[in-house]
Each structure stands twice: as structure tokens, then as C-alpha cells.
Amino acid sequence: MSRAPAVDRQLGRLAWVDDRLGRFALFLPGLLFVVVLVGIPLGILLVVSFLTDASYSIEPIPTLANYLGLIGDGVFPIVLWRTVLTAVVVTAACLAIGFPIALVLARTTPRRRALGTLILMVPLWTNLLVKIYSWKAILGVKGVLNYGLQAAGVTSEPVDLFLYNTPAVAIALVSALLPFMVLPILTALERVPPSLLEAATDLGSSPRRVFWTVTAPLARRGVLAGVTFVLVMAIGDIVASEVLGGPSGILVGRVIFGQFGPSDNWPRGAAMGWVLIATMTGMLLVVARLARLGTMERVSITGADPRLEG
Amino acid sequence: MTLGGRLGGVLTRTVALVGFVLIYAPFVVIVVLSFNDSPAATLPFKGFSLRWYERLLGNDAIIAAFGNTLLVGAIATIVSTTLGTVIALSLRRARFPGRSLYEFVLSLPFLLPEVIVGVATLSFLLLAGIRLSLGTIILAHILVTLVVAERTVAVRLAQIPASLEEASRDLGRSPIQTFFLITLPNLRSALIAAALLVFTVSFDQTIITFLVAGTDQTLPTYVWAQVRRGFTPELNVVAAIFLIASSLLGLAIAWTLRGTGSPLKTGGGRP
Numbered sequence: 001m002s003r004a005p006a007v008d009r010q011l012g013r014l015a016w017v018d019d020r021l022g023r024f025a026l027f028l029p030g031l032l033f034v035v036v037l038v039g040i041p042l043g044i045l046l047v048v049s050f051l052t053d054a055s056y057s058i059e060p061i062p063t064l065a066n067y068l069g070l071i072g073d074g075v076f077p078i079v080l081w082r083t084v085l086t087a088v089v090v091t092a093a094c095l096a097i098g099f100p101i102a103l104v105l106a107r108t109t110p111r112r113r114a115l116g117t118l119i120l121m122v123p124l125w126t127n128l129l130v131k132i133y134s135w136k137a138i139l140g141v142k143g144v145l146n147y148g149l150q151a152a153g154v155t156s157e158p159v160d161l162f163l164y165n166t167p168a169v170a171i172a173l174v175s176a177l178l179p180f181m182v183l184p185i186l187t188a189l190e191r192v193p194p195s196l197l198e199a200a201t202d203l204g205s206s207p208r209r210v211f212w213t214v215t216a217p218l219a220r221r222g223v224l225a226g227v228t229f230v231l232v233m234a235i236g237d238i239v240a241s242e243v244l245g246g247p248s249g250i251l252v253g254r255v256i257f258g259q260f261g262p263s264d265n266w267p268r269g270a271a272m273g274w275v276l277i278a279t280m281t282g283m284l285l286v287v288a289r290l291a292r293l294g295t296m297e298r299v300s301i302t303g304a305d306p307r308l309e310g
Numbered sequence: 311m312t313l314g315g316r317l318g319g320v321l322t323r324t325v326a327l328v329g330f331v332l333i334y335a336p337f338v339v340i341v342v343l344s345f346n347d348s349p350a351a352t353l354p355f356k357g358f359s360l361r362w363y364e365r366l367l368g369n370d371a372i373i374a375a376f377g378n379t380l381l382v383g384a385i386a387t388i389v390s391t392t393l394g395t396v397i398a399l400s401l402r403r404a405r406f407p408g409r410s411l412y413e414f415v416l417s418l419p420f421l422l423p424e425v426i427v428g429v430a431t432l433s434f435l436l437l438a439g440i441r442l443s444l445g446t447i448i449l450a451h452i453l454v455t456l457v458v459a460e461r462t463v464a465v466r467l468a469q470i471p472a473s474l475e476e477a478s479r480d481l482g483r484s485p486i487q488t489f490f491l492i493t494l495p496n497l498r499s500a501l502i503a504a505a506l507l508v509f510t511v512s513f514d515q516t517i518i519t520f521l522v523a524g525t526d527q528t529l530p531t532y533v534w535a536q537v538r539r540g541f542t543p544e545l546n547v548v549a550a551i552f553l554i555a556s557s558l559l560g561l562a563i564a565w566t567l568r569g570t571g572s573p574l575k576t577g578g579g580r581p
Binding site: 208 | 530
């Protein structure tokens, strides 16, 4: 208090400069990391996708051929379409199975819910490749499923229909990605007060109506998060396609992966990579749009109390 | 409840049960098969045996791959958690143009399809003239896991009120003392959680590792190479051990994350 205001101001300024410097020093490693290890590599990939491939080397001649070639290619559009379709089916299946799981867990006692959440979280942290590989032991000609079908007398010979096709890829992906759908929905459902559901029931709504007008809209944000997770992971899949897909279950990720060997076409692979990113972004935009449409319809229900919004 | 409502409830529970079966089927099948006393690697179950486990211990390639996995995971965990904490601290209460872009780019390696991150990193490493080795694997794992650590720490940081640190500064502690006496103790559970998450994500990397690995192998790339070749009882054992080990890690994480909402520590004396 005894110091002159000017000195005080000066000291304050010094502290401010000091703070600024400290903050910048703190900021630098992250910035460096983002620029050098994320920005530059992605930039290189973008540039490469516009360069000319000469066998065993890349010529620095700009071209659109890598992208245009993908359209004219008879196979790539089919594979891309199959990838989109598989991702959509996997996401829809995860939602159709995952929502009931979340609903059952949300309605049970806190103890059971904690146990159920734990059971869901453990596989989430286990190795994807190994989980996918295990499906080979289930779906294969000598697999558990065939063994069971024969033991039950449904078939007399092993059936080779279950493995090396797109459905096998989809089943394994649903199994591996299901927890990613359930957990965010459960989090959203836990925030729905039971009194709200009771009120709707007391006012004469049927359970079905309560579900569609109260529970489902309130879980919207959880559904959006779950759908985003599953979609992103399904569309970039390589492992399931490689291990379980066979020739008929080839997905885009696997094709790109195959373009980056020593003698392969890197510019073409890079172009495919950017097409995949664009496709993924487009699908996420559609999902976000659908979620917004959902809000506008339901605004009268959730608008009453903003705290009820997930 | 109406008949329709009860039917709906039964249907819901049935679907939920199917879901749990779908999630756990691969676990059960592979663990059971790993103990099967049969060279066929499939059913029927011919009796309990540990012989594939014993044979595994004699497989030097797997042991080396396992050692590499632990080494890569450990270094990536230390670096990612530290760097992630630094980034979380630098972003705390910071307002600057392009902040959301910065955070978006930071999360890209985790969000983008593995193959994209893998080939982009590979192109960069080759252009920069860096030889592929365990070091490049570690670098790639840090790249993917950094945002996981940053987010985990940032969530906890946001819960620590600024007043706590301001009080420490007002009482004459330097910024560094304040960090070690106030901020860090409050981040303990978040740091443990972040480290465990980073290690698990690192443990799960197959495609990116495969792309940036020279001749070195980690357990996932070893399994990847074997899976593409075929189906052996030994592979079942590796898979079973993998599932059991990472389940234990998962349990540890779930246990730690329970504590992230713990009360704030105020530095000296009793809280």
C-alpha cells in the first residue's frame, strides 16, 4: 500500500510479462508437436496425392490423375460403397442392440449398473486385433458355430458361409464397437429423472409413447456421441476386413493399407486416403444434421427445463 | 403394466442379453481354446492342457515382441502423460484465436483412421530420412495417445478452482512452488488414469505400428503377421494372454477412474 501507484503498475506489468513468457514456454512443446508431427505429415500426404507415380518413385509433376483414376476405376467405387454401407449397418446394429443394453442398465439398481458398466468397459480396453481374430474361431469352417450347428443337428456338414465375407466383418465390428455405443447412451439416460417418466405414465402415456417422447429425445446427445464413435471406427477398419473379410469383404482402409508397400502406388494410396477422410466427414455432417432435426421436433418436451438436456 | 409394455420389457432385456453375449463371445471362445489339448486350434475340446502355454515360453520371437511392447508402452506412457499435462496446463483458461483449431489438430491422430495416420507418419519419416526402428514406433504411439492424456488431465484441471492457486501465490509461493504444492497433488488420480489409458491405447496399436516399424516387432504386429498366415494353438494362447492382460488393465483403469472425482487437496495441513 505504501508503494507508489506507478511502481505497483510497473511490478504488475513485469508479472504480466513473466506470466506471458511462462505460458508461452509451456505452450511451445505442444505447438511444435502439432505442427511438426501432425500438420507436416498430413500436408505431405495431401501433396503426394497430387503427384505423379512412376513405378518405384514419385515424380514431382502435379496431376489430378490419382483422384480421377479412382472414379474411372471399376473396383474402388464399389469398395467405397461397401465400406459406407458396412459402417452404416454396423452403426445401426450397435444402436439397435446398444440402446436396450443402456436402457436395462439405466433402470436397474445402482449396484448392478456399476457392475454392468464395468463389464462393458473391460472389453473396451482390450486389443481389437485379438478380439477380431477370435471371431475366426467362432465363424470358421471348424469354428464353434459350425460345431454347435452340427451338434444340434441343424446341419450335417460344416458350412463355409460364415467366414470371409462382409457380414463376418460386420458381426465382429458390432461385437467390438458395441461398448462405445452403450456407454455414452447410458451416461445420457442416467441423467433422465425417473420422476419425469412417472409423470408421463401418470398422465396416461403408454410405455411405448413414454419411450419415444421422453426417454429417446433425452438420450439424444448420448446417441449422437455413440453413433459418431462407432461410425468413425467402422469406416476406418482394416483389421476386421483383413482377418475375416476375404476377397469379397475388402474395405477401403485395407485397400489404402495395401498401396503403401515399397513397390506400390503411394500417390494413389494418398488420394484414396483423402477420399476416405472426405467420406467420413460427410457422413459425420449428415449425422449431426439428423441430430439437429431431432431436436427441433422435440423442443417442446425438453424445452421446459434446460437442465434436463443431456 | 399393459401386455404390450411387458412384452417390450422382455424384448429389451433379450436384446440386451444378446448384446452382452456378442461382446463376450470372442473372449470366452479364445480363452477356452487356449487350454484345449488339441493341435487343431479348434473344437472339440479334448481336455485341459497347459502345453501351448509352455511352448509359448520357448518362443523367442514372441518373448522379444512382448518385451518391445512393454518398452514402447512404457516410454510412450511417460512422454505422452508429461507432454499431455504440459499442453493441458498451457491451454488452461487460455483464450487465443485458433484455440479450437489447435485442439482439433491435436486430436486428429486419435480421430483419423489408423491407416491415414500411419501412412502420413511413414511418409514424413521417410522424407526426413529417419530410419524406421523402435524409436519411430514410440514416436507414433506418442502421436496417437497424446490427446488422450491431455483430455484426461484437462478435465481434472478444470475442476481445480483458480482461487486455490491464487491463494497460494498471495501467500508468497512462487509459481513453481504453487505447481508442486497445489496443482500437482490435485492431478494425481488424473495422471494415473491418463498413464493407464495411454498404455492401453499403445498396447492396442497394430496398423500404425506395422507401418512405421522397421524390423522390430511388437506383440500386436507379431499377431498380425501370424493371423494373416493362419490359425495355430500357439496364437490362441497369445490371444488369450492378451485378452486377460488387457482385461486386468481395463479393470485397473475402471478402478482408477472411480477416483477422479476425489476431493481437492489444498497443499498444507488438513484440508
